[in-house]
Amino acid sequence: MMTKEQYFDSLRRLKPVIYCNGRRIESVVDDPMTRPHVNSAGKTYELAFDPQYEDLMTATSSLTGRKINRFTHLHQSTDDLVKKVKMLRMIGQQTGTCFQRCVGFDALNATFIVTHKVDKECGTEYHKRFIEYMKYVQDNDLMVAGSMTDVKGDRSKKPGQQADPDLYVHIVEKRQDGIVIRGAKAHQTGMVNSHELLVLPTTNLGAGDKDYAVACALPVDAPGVVHIFGRQTNGERRLEGDIDTGNAEFAIVGGETLTVLNDVFVPWERVFMCGEHQFAQEYVETFASYHRQNYGGCKVGVADVIIGATAAMADYNGTPNASHIKDKLIEMIHQAETMYNCSIACSAEGHRTEAGNYYVNTLLANTVKLNCTRTMYEISRLAHDIAGGFIATLPYEADYRAEETGPLIEKYFAANPAVPTEHRIRMARLLENMTGGTALAEAMHGAGSPQAMRVMLYREANLEHKKGLARKLAKIQA
Template identity: 30%
Template sequence: MLLKPEEYIERLSGYRRDIYVLGKKVEDFNHPNIRPTVEAMAFTYKIAEKYSPHSELVGEKVNRLNYVNSTFDDLIARYEYQRELSLRLATCNYRCTGCDAINAIYPATKALDEREGTDYHKRFLEMLKEIQKNDYACTAALTDVKGDRGKRPLEQRDKYLRVVEKRGDGIVVRGAKISQSGAFAADVNFVLPTQTFRQGEEEFAVVFAATPEDEGIKYILQNTGVQAKQREGGKFEAGNRYGDRTTCMVVFDDVFIPWDRVFIFEDLKATRDVLSYFASSHRCVGAACKAGFIDSMAGAASLMLKTSGLEGVSALQQKVAEMVAFSEAAFAISIGAAVKGANYSGCWLPNFQMANAGKVIGVDAFAKALMNLIDISGGIIGTSPSEFDLEMAGDFLQASEKFTAEQRLKIVKFIEFWATSSHLVGAFHGGGSPTAALVTLRFLIDMESREEAVKNCIDF
């Protein structure tokens, strides 16, 4: 089924969650640091219809972000959906990691069951049916706090989420995941390991789904300059009604998870598979998402030129055109990776080499577009008065007579949001850093054939 935005929000308001902002527990989803994330996730429901496929699993249309992709056309449709979301929200839609988890757990558990004769895939399909029938919003948590990076998990167990007790009816997990985008506003949080493990580290090799009824989970929100502005109020001072790229730390304090929501347990190969699938899926869609973000920046740059009376300056217009070129290049990589992808146990995944290249190129495109936007906009995006000062400063802020001072300040604040929010850091590290993608590429690339071509060319 497909929910309406208001139905998602109504369901979410019925959950009891331990959410903390500035050290204080928040009971209301209308809190100024929480509501923007809820509104962003609700928007995924607003435009879902035109992208929604028919699911044979439940016999009806479902949200594209809850669907197992079986062809490259499925992947392309997903990338188009996410590009539009990034453009229209100018922030994270928060459901992409959930989709990546679904499309990583599906093939990993199917292969695991075929190898070991287990029933993890059957459990996952039952969970997926529930997700699709109810149009649940899903996210995924991978990043452990890690502690001393020079030590293995066994040397610092408290820094990695792990199983602390195995029962007849389920498991008990303990630990924390950090940098989790929008987890507090989701119906289902898939939990995956942050890395692969060695023999003897099986207690960390677990994949499961956490739901609102699970006791012992705390969500501790980040605090950024944008979020401080949200708490100060105003109609547009924070820049974007859908907020910063809101993340949180998720603490699991001896949380019981029933076996029917455990999908990988103490299997090191399945853990490697699910992480490989997730990383490639997320890095590839990240290129499509960044294309949408750059589209938003290009629109802001064009409006900034117009409100400042600079739309006739060709050198600046060329910078806007360059931003569009960055966007199309990033999106093209994701489409190419989809077409050149392959079937893994019934799930179509993007080409791994191109997906990881998409991460590298996508981040580079995002950073360069942001530099162009800052260059075009001038210093005012870092020095302007607030919207509360409009009565005193408005006459001085107005530029082009075609636009009011308030209109100009709105676009200034929107660009200030892009320049000073956590988006660049999120674009850089979400799904792993460019360095992590390059490490993966080193293992995937066929350098020998490249060297051989050069040898033949120069009679080496």
């Protein structure tokens, strides 16, 4: 396993092409725009060496028998699935943001399942190749970005019907030594501070779209790969000082990119699907269900911080004993723990796959994420209610530091006399940044938009069985 420092050094050795706000980022570890995201992912390395979290953060590899970071593990039991959720909640509590590494973790487990199935039905050798890749990831403790989402162009059209064929990643050349792919993946969490990216299809594909049925792994700095770093709410505040960013060490969300694959060569040993379009939908759903499991872990960890900050704001404002404040805090706790319940349930109800790893209960996993698309907004709404308009109108940190205006802000933003004004300002800024803009959009669209979950709920709920239950009680013969 790598320590946090070794992880940072390993990133310094990579040379990805990253653009941000009109300039090239040379070192993600040392650049102030990307450093907070590096710190968040760094927690997944740091905590693996903390004896207190050893059981959650590490596992024994099913492939090599060696001790590995859990983020590179193939789940071997429902207990592993439960530990995943607990680990995500714990890291969410420590970072207050997305620590990015779960996307690749889920893509790895999904690829293990799907390559096994494709080989069984098509006589291919993807699974064997993929196992070698897994060993490489585990032995080097790599962070892998999960690259599913294509840019998708006109949403009403399939990949091959698009005005521009590159709007979904596709194979443009098959060579003796490998394939060449072109296209772009959007919203790529943790990409700039990952070592590798694992490309997988984004939607179900017909026989006419075989070239879009591609899965493969490549280094983030492979020739032809260009990353364009996304702009986040208040992103530039991190260049100014530490109060206004709210969570200066870890930032908000996962530092997403638009990642362009400009005729990128991938050797055959890193190709895990090449034309088997009939497995694309199952691949997407397997990855997505693992990923939807997470939201009652990491987002609940983040919600724990929001709830704590909100309760502290009530203390600072002098309102902690008001009955409606207590009631709203209870509501926030209820929303958060409901998400956690769903994640634990879909893990405990998981099962062993034919490939040998464990997979979540998909019906329950989809409820987790669908809940999250509402509850994180509701939790944030209540946080805003309790904290007060203060979080929307606070002056700049520079004015708080200035000789002329600082004392005025200090005097007029004082509330509970036992609490320094600076604490009240800091807590308000933390809440402002954790409950707005980019952070909320992630709860909505990360791991798929709500409709994607609803479709799966309708399909998985077995309505015929439920109709049968009703008919039996109503004494209606089928």
